[in-house]
Amino acid sequence: MKKALLLIDIQNDFCEGGSLAVPGASEIIPITNELISKFQASGDLVVATMDWHPADHGSFASNSGGKIGELGKLEDIPQIWWPDHCVQGTPGAELHPELKKIKNIIYKGTNPKIDSYSAFFNASKDETDLNKFLRQRDVDTLYILGLATDYCVKFTVLDALDLGYQVYVVSNACRGVNLDPNDSETALEDMKKKGAKLIESASIK
Numbered sequence: 682m683k684k685a686l687l688l689i690d691i692q693n694d695f696c697e698g699g700s701l702a703v704p705g706a707s708e709i710i711p712i713t714n715e716l717i718s719k720f721q722a723s724g725d726l727v728v729a730t731m732d733w734h735p736a737d738h739g740s741f742a743s744n745s746g747g748k749i750g751e752l753g754k755l756e757d758i759p760q761i762w763w764p765d766h767c768v769q770g771t772p773g774a775e776l777h778p779e780l781k782k783i784k785n786i787i788y789k790g791t792n793p794k795i796d797s798y799s800a801f802f803n804a805s806k807d808e809t810d811l812n813k814f815l816r817q818r819d820v821d822t823l824y825i826l827g828l829a830t831d832y833c834v835k836f837t838v839l840d841a842l843d844l845g846y847q848v849y850v851v852s853n854a855c856r857g858v859n860l861d862p863n864d865s866e867t868a869l870e871d872m873k874k875k876g877a878k879l880i881e882s883a884s885i886k
């Protein structure tokens with residue numbers, strides 16, 4: 682059985698200067714690049730996810746008429762309204778330019794009516810190609826990092842645990858939105874409670 686490195690949404694819009702900038706986001710780039718090199722050197726898989734919204738995506742405050750950061754409903758599912766971000770084909774949707782190039786990309790959030798924090802399922806539980814992709818390659822252990830701790834990292838980790846993967850969260854290579862100041866801490870606690878192991882990048886051999 683095999684391990685894989687899973688990089689969550691390290692895209693320009695979530696980094697400094699982006700439309701949904703996560704504080705300290707670019708600090709994770711050198712740490713992430715070191716891990717990419719390590720995994721590639723040992724022949725282990727590296728997969729990156731990309732939030733990949735159409736311009737009319739229903740999670741955007743601009744499309745819903747809601748206020749940024751407030752809670753509403755999208756197709757009857759609770760939804761936080763976000764600034765326009767990661768619109769398909771725009772510079773904001775591209776992976777951070779200093780991130781090492783990744784061959785395996787999983788796109789999510791493409792359905793305009795449904796948001797998708799998790800890289801495995803959207804909010805209506807439709808599956809992306811990620812689980813099949815990993816299983817076909819005998820991956821059973823995931824090292825997960827990226828943006829944002831309190832949304833896409835958290836929901837990806839919880840789904841990975843549900844799907845039976847052994848999950849390590851590389852906590853020094855995650856940063857959160859923190860609409861409430863404690864959100865990232867609480868998210869890490871939730872992941873740990875469900876069975877994820879929190880580790881620092883330096884302890885990965």
Ligand code: VGL
Pocket residue numbers: 690695732763798828829830831832833834
């Ligand atoms: C994310 C909010 C909206 C994330 C994506 O990548 O954590 N957060 N879309």
Ligand code: ZN
Pocket residue numbers: 732734740766767790
């Ligand atoms: Zn999004």
